[in-house]
Amino acid sequence: MSDATAESVAEEHVHHPNYTRIYVILLVLLVISVLGPMLEIRIITLLTAFGIAVVKAYLVVKNFMHIDIAKRYIAYLGATSLVFMLLFFAGAAPDVMKPDGSNWEKPLWQQTGVDITANPEHAAHGEDGHGDEHGEDHAEDGSH
Amino acid sequence: MAQTIPADVPVHDEAHHEESFWSHYVFSTDHKMIAMQYMFTGIFMGLIGGFFAYAFRMQLAFPGVEVPLFGVVSPNEYNALITNHGAIMIFWVAMPVLIAALGNYLIPLMIGADDMVFPRLNRLSYQIFLVSAIVLLASFFVPGGGFAGAWTFYPPLSSTAEYSLTPLGSSLFVVAIALEFAAFLMGGINFIVTAMNSRAPGMKLYDIPMVVWMIVVASVLFMLSVGPLIAGAVMLLFDQNLGTAFFNPERGGDPILWQHLFWFFGHPEVYVVLLPALGVVAEIITVFARKKLFAYRTVLYTVFGTGVLSFTVWAHHQFVAGIDPRMAHVFTVTTLLISVPLAEAMFVYIATLYGGSISLTTPMLWALGFIATFLIGGVTGIFLGASGEDIYLHDTYFVLAHFHYTFFPIAIIGFYAAITFWFPKMFGRMMDERLGKIHFWGTIIPFNFIFIPLFVLGLAGQHRRIYDFTNYPDLAAYQPIRVFATISLLVMFSFQLVFFYNFFKSMFRGPKAPKNPWQANTLEWTTESPPPHGNWKELPTVHRGPYEYSVEGRESDYWPQNEPA
Amino acid sequence: MSARPIATTRSAAGMPTGRLAVWWLIASEIVIFGGLLASYIMFRLAHDMWSEQAAHTSTAIGAFNTFVLLTSSYFAVLGHKAAEEGDGPKAARYLWYTFAGGATFLAVKSYEWTTEILHGYTIASNTFWSFYYTAAGLHALHVLAGIIIIAIIAVAARRNEELHRVELIGIYWHFVDVVWIFLFPLLYIAK
Numbered sequence: 001m002s003d004a005t006a007e008s009v010a011e012e013h014v015h016h017p018n019y020t021r022i023y024v025i026l027l028v029l030l031v032i033s034v035l036g037p038m039l040e041i042r043i044i045t046l047l048t049a050f051g052i053a054v055v056k057a058y059l060v061v062k063n064f065m066h067i068d069i070a071k072r073y074i075a076y077l078g079a080t081s082l083v084f085m086l087l088f089f090a091g092a093a094p095d096v097m098k099p100d101g102s103n104w105e106k107p108l109w110q111q112t113g114v115d116i117t118a119n120p121e122h123a124a125h126g127e128d129g130h131g132d133e134h135g136e137d138h139a140e141d142g143s144h
Numbered sequence: 145m146a147q148t149i150p151a152d153v154p155v156h157d158e159a160h161h162e163e164s165f166w167s168h169y170v171f172s173t174d175h176k177m178i179a180m181q182y183m184f185t186g187i188f189m190g191l192i193g194g195f196f197a198y199a200f201r202m203q204l205a206f207p208g209v210e211v212p213l214f215g216v217v218s219p220n221e222y223n224a225l226i227t228n229h230g231a232i233m234i235f236w237v238a239m240p241v242l243i244a245a246l247g248n249y250l251i252p253l254m255i256g257a258d259d260m261v262f263p264r265l266n267r268l269s270y271q272i273f274l275v276s277a278i279v280l281l282a283s284f285f286v287p288g289g290g291f292a293g294a295w296t297f298y299p300p301l302s303s304t305a306e307y308s309l310t311p312l313g314s315s316l317f318v319v320a321i322a323l324e325f326a327a328f329l330m331g332g333i334n335f336i337v338t339a340m341n342s343r344a345p346g347m348k349l350y351d352i353p354m355v356v357w358m359i360v361v362a363s364v365l366f367m368l369s370v371g372p373l374i375a376g377a378v379m380l381l382f383d384q385n386l387g388t389a390f391f392n393p394e395r396g397g398d399p400i401l402w403q404h405l406f407w408f409f410g411h412p413e414v415y416v417v418l419l420p421a422l423g424v425v426a427e428i429i430t431v432f433a434r435k436k437l438f439a440y441r442t443v444l445y446t447v448f449g450t451g452v453l454s455f456t457v458w459a460h461h462q463f464v465a466g467i468d469p470r471m472a473h474v475f476t477v478t479t480l481l482i483s484v485p486l487a488e489a490m491f492v493y494i495a496t497l498y499g500g501s502i503s504l505t506t507p508m509l510w511a512l513g514f515i516a517t518f519l520i521g522g523v524t525g526i527f528l529g530a531s532g533e534d535i536y537l538h539d540t541y542f543v544l545a546h547f548h549y550t551f552f553p554i555a556i557i558g559f560y561a562a563i564t565f566w567f568p569k570m571f572g573r574m575m576d577e578r579l580g581k582i583h584f585w586g587t588i589i590p591f592n593f594i595f596i597p598l599f600v601l602g603l604a605g606q607h608r609r610i611y612d613f614t615n616y617p618d619l620a621a622y623q624p625i626r627v628f629a630t631i632s633l634l635v636m637f638s639f640q641l642v643f644f645y646n647f648f649k650s651m652f653r654g655p656k657a658p659k660n661p662w663q664a665n666t667l668e669w670t671t672e673s674p675p676p677h678g679n680w681k682e683l684p685t686v687h688r689g690p691y692e693y694s695v696e697g698r699e700s701d702y703w704p705q706n707e708p709a
Numbered sequence: 710m711s712a713r714p715i716a717t718t719r720s721a722a723g724m725p726t727g728r729l730a731v732w733w734l735i736a737s738e739i740v741i742f743g744g745l746l747a748s749y750i751m752f753r754l755a756h757d758m759w760s761e762q763a764a765h766t767s768t769a770i771g772a773f774n775t776f777v778l779l780t781s782s783y784f785a786v787l788g789h790k791a792a793e794e795g796d797g798p799k800a801a802r803y804l805w806y807t808f809a810g811g812a813t814f815l816a817v818k819s820y821e822w823t824t825e826i827l828h829g830y831t832i833a834s835n836t837f838w839s840f841y842y843t844a845a846g847l848h849a850l851h852v853l854a855g856i857i858i859i860a861i862i863a864v865a866a867r868r869n870e871e872l873h874r875v876e877l878i879g880i881y882w883h884f885v886d887v888v889w890i891f892l893f894p895l896l897y898i899a900k
Contacts, residue, residue: 013865015421016790023783025820030779034772038900049894058889064883071724074732084368085743090457091475092404094468096748097755143764252716259714261726329737336732364865372744378843379748387833388843390748396756396836401748467721539898685716 015069024062029056160584170661173263174677178270179249180570184562186241187662191239191279200225205623205630207612212398212422219611220309223292226241226609228280231294231317231422233265234413235324236277242420243328243366244273247335248669249357249570253668256344256684258333270328276323276434291317293591296406299391303383315384318337322377323442342705344667346686350444351705353666353690354437357444358423362416365451369412372535374403396544403465415454419447419498421558422489425511429493431664432508433500434701437691438492446485457488463534470529479529486522490515501694505662506580511560513588514553519551521549524599539609545595552591560587560643567650568657572673575654579646586639593632597625666690669678672708729878733820735884738851745847745897750842753899757827763899770821771897774814775889782809782886785859785879788866792876794829797869804863804875807882810855818849841896848892852887 029052036048061067067075172178195213202209203217210216217225248266252259260266286289291313293301305311339360343352379390380402389395391402398701430437437443458476460469491517502508524546528534539542567575606619613619613626660669670692671680684706691701717726753759773838788803832842855878862874 017781017789020788023779024574026779027776030772030775033894033898034768037768045856045898050896053890053894056890058882060782060887060890062780064886065880070728070732071722073722074724077732077736078739081368081371081739081743085372085740087455088372088408088744089747091408091456091471092401092747093751094471095400095404095466096398096467097753174894254728257714257716257719261714261717262730265712268882325897333730333737334732336733340717340722341724341729342719342725343721367733370742371737371740372747374741375745375748375847378847379745379839382839382843388839389833389836390839396752401751405744405748481841538897678714 010081017064022059026056026059029059151157161642171267172201173267174249174258175260175263175266176570176675178266179245179247180271181238181618182248182273183245185274185277186237186245188239189232189236192281193237193504194306194637194640196225196229196232197634200229200649201630201633203611204613207614215513220289220292220609221607224284224290224310224313225281226283227292227295227317228290231321233551233555234281234295234417236280238417238551239324239328240273241559242417242434242555242562243335243359243362244331246269246355246420246424247331248365249360249566250353250668251335251338251356252342252357253569253671253679254666254690255337255339255342255347256525256667257342258678258680261342263332263339264333269327269334272323272330273327276320279316280320283313283320283350286312286314286316289561292418296403296410297380297436298406299380299383299402300473300492303380303391305384309693315381316376318381318384322381325374325377328366329370332367335363336360336367337643342374344684344686347507347705348438349469350665351686351689353423354426354440354443355420355423358426358447359418359450361447362419365412365419365454366416369409369416369455372405372411376402378406394582400462400465400467403462404459407461410461411458412454415450417554417663418550421448421514421554424562424565425493425514426496427664427666428507428511428561429496430693431503431565431662432511433497433502434693435496435500435691436693438498440689440691441490443492450485450489453485455578457482457529460529460534461532469531475533476529480526483522483526483529483708490519490522493533504576505564506575506584507561507583507586510557512565513584514557516550517557517588517591518553521546521551521553524549537602540602541598544608545602548595548598556587560584563647564669565662568661569648569668569673571651571654571677572657573650573652573654574661575650576646581643582699583639583642583646586642587636588630590636590639594629594636597629601625614665643646660704663700665692665702665704667705670704716811721884721894725871725873727877728880731880738808742844742847743845745840745890748846748894752836752840753895756836759835759837762835763832763896765823765825765828766841766897767824769895770817770892774817775893777810777814777817778886778889781807781814782883784810785882789876791880792866792872795869795872797866797872800872800875801863801867804866804878805860807823808856808859808863811852813853813860815849815856818845844892845896848885848888851888855882857886 033052033056035049036052037045039045061078067078149525169177172181185345199211199214199678200222201219202214203213203222208216227311248260251257283700288310291297291302291308291310291641293308293310297314301308303315305314327412339352379388382388383390383392383397391396391399393399426437426443454602456478457475460479460561463475465473504512522544528537528543528546563570564575564580567573601622604619604622606613610616614623651686657673659671661671661673662669667684668675668685671686687707687709688703690705692705696702697701720726720729747824766809782802784806788800788807791803832839843882858878859882862871864880865871866875
């Protein structure tokens with residue numbers, strides 16, 4: 001282990017990439033991610049929305065947070081916490097996403113197009129929104 | 145290259161003025177004082193948690209009796225007592241004493257640093273912890289009383305005031321736990337960074353004493369597992385107070401989600417408190433067996449393996465909650481798997497003892513007691529880990545006894561082992577060995593007499609969380625066993641007086657302790673007892689691993705880490 | 710104020726203490742947001758009818774706020790560069806731009822939430838909105854904490870003090886930005 005003090009560590013200067021270029025790329029990606037869903041094609045929406053989010057996040061983490069030149073274990077640490085979240089998702093999703101458990105049901109999960117509201121006023125509001133006609137076919141998409 | 149403190153830098157406040165009571169005891173940033181604050185707060189909360197246990201055990205053994213110092217226990221009070229007994233013992237006793245107090249005290253001293261890396265963050269961490277304890281204690285006095293829906297605070301009992309009957313108590317309970325998490329997150333970052341960055345020159349990764357490794361790994365586990373529950377606590381608070389329905393199936397939420405969020409933290413939490421206790425035991429048995437720790441690296445890898453596995457077992461707490469049976473299979477397998485590394489750790493400790501020149505001092509007795517009792521806890525866990533068998537045993541006293549056979553060794557025996565071992569360093573005086581041994585036997589024997597009968601009751605089908613068993617014809621016949629367990633509890637409690645007498649008498653009147661009373665190797669024994677502010681006049685340099693005992697060809701049977709070859 | 714302990718100045722792990730601690734902080738934040746968002750995604754995938762609720766969120770406002778945060782991140786990294794060159798006042802100026810970005814974000818968010826609440830979409834009206842307000846609110850709290858710390862550091866940086874902190878708050882700020890990069894599609898775009 002090195003006995004280096006903080007000063008000498010700080011001296012290894014960060015190589016600064018061209019931040020303006022990265023910033024412009026990020027903005028272009030943002031525009032694409034907003035325009036993509038306007039085509040109203042589900043797969044393109046998902047790709048542009050989440051695919052681009054991953055790319056943007058990668059650019060920020062690599063170039064702004066400098067994870068590429070930080071010690072390797074920092075990247076591992078971040079990856080570990082993400083993997084644990086995936087693990088949590090994998091363990092919990094089979095139960096939470098099932099509309100009826102073994103001994104109880106979540107009846108309102110199965111009804112589509114119904115606004116589940118705390119008070120009736122809001123229910124009325126939700127129902128006259130433009131979502132009603134879409135609600136039905138989205139539900140079909142998700143059912144398989 | 146030993147680092148010295150430059151004379152012109154005013155590192156210590158007291159160089160300029162006498163420290164006042166407040167700056168020395170209350171607002172200190174010194175890691176040793178913060179450790180003491182955590183420890184005494186933990187002991188105080190432990191007394192409260194113990195008193196709760198006393199009250200509800202009296203109710204179970206002698207239903208309806210007027211409990212001395214408490215009065216008649218009403219059903220709702222009974223629920224509040226067991227709920228808060230559980231929460232206090234885990235979150236306000238085991239966590240502060242094992243992680244925070246030991247971590248704060250030992251990490252800088254054992255790695256040869258003058259303090260934690262962020263002393264003021266450290267102080268803030270304790271202060272938030274103190275606030276969390278006060279919030280919890282305050283919840284007993286609000287209208288409706290303290291929360292009474294079990295320490296796992298499952299919704300809907302915790303989220304709906306009509307069910308819990310404690311509208312304010314349940315919110316305060318959640319707030320207190322969330323604050324406690326915030327405190328330990330700060331403390332954990334401090335511990336990890338200190339151990340990673342501030343080791344003495346020459347101290348390589350494999351020269352770090354095991355207890356420091358264990359506390360650091362425990363902090364990492366805590367940090368990576370608690371996040372979902374912090375999010376969950378926020379969601380639960382909103383369910384309680386803002387009318388959301390995250391956990392309410394009638395309005396599209398899901399109570400099982402809470403159980404996942406809770407146990408994703410709750411199971412690693414078991415290892416968060418277990419690992420420091422395992423580390424303490426490793427330090428003690430090497431010193432008093434005068435032997436090198438058997439297979440240092442294997443222990444370390446075992447700990448890492450346990451840590452990773454501990455994230456994959458959480459749903460074994462939910463086998464009867466209506467979870468997907470296929471997932472139950474998966475979690476059964478991982479649960480049984482995790483007993484492998486821990487069994488290995490036990491064997492490694494026994495191998496360390498093998499052939500050593502063992503001296504049965506009080507700390508050594510506690511360490512051996514830990515191994516023996518924790519073993520029973522671990523073995524009974526295997527029954528519960530099998531999803532089929534758990535259907536019968538779930539929520540019986542078998543679970544409860546298993547759980548106490550793991551947590552009592554961890555939190556109580558681990559604490560006594562640590563305090564009797566490091567007392568000379570902490571307070572500069574020796575404890576009384578004879579009283580220590582009386583206390584040991586007076587604790588360990590009644591402990592087994594309390595909980596072995598509870599295994600029997602559990603197998604007979606006795607459910608937890610029942611206020612008065614005499615109303616159940618099938619269970620009423622077992623009343624003598626309950627009385628026996630309660631009387632054992634009273635005996636055990638009365639022997640704790642011996643400890644407190646010994647503790648406070650030794651603190652003020654015990655014989656002065658030398659620097660290294662146990663002839664141990666690790667760095668904390670190379671400074672004064674108690675260590676001054678800044679720990680060493682000249683910070684040490686490390687030349688070898690922490691467990692070089694009975695090295696052949698040396699005159700003395702120990703070889704301090706800082707001694708040049 | 711007492712000087713730092715020697716422990717703080719050591720770096721056996723090959724990284725300055727502060728930077729190491731910020732990364733651990735971020736790891737702990739990943740699991741907090743991760744737990745919340747994992748819960749949201751589970752619910753969202755199982756409730757397709759939430760899309761009609763999500764349709765009421767304003768993509769334009771969300772996109773504008775993304776733009777604001779990206780820009781403020783850009784200034785934060787320029788501040789880091791200036792601080793590394795030893796130019797405290799320049800770093801402080803960039804930090805104040807970042808501060809302005811964070812403040813704009815919060816102002817836009819308040820406007821957005823006010824509109825939505827006035828239209829009847831409150832935190833209790835539907836579990837989608839509960840997640841919407843909880844996730845965005847938790848994120849907004851981080852923005853708020855961030856700009857307060859940025860202000861404190863900018864004041865010191867102007868006097869060329871504690872310049873290494875400019876990098877530390879930058880890392881944190883970029884993390885807050887990254888969280889928003891994921892919240893934006895989750896809450897706004899996916900309808």
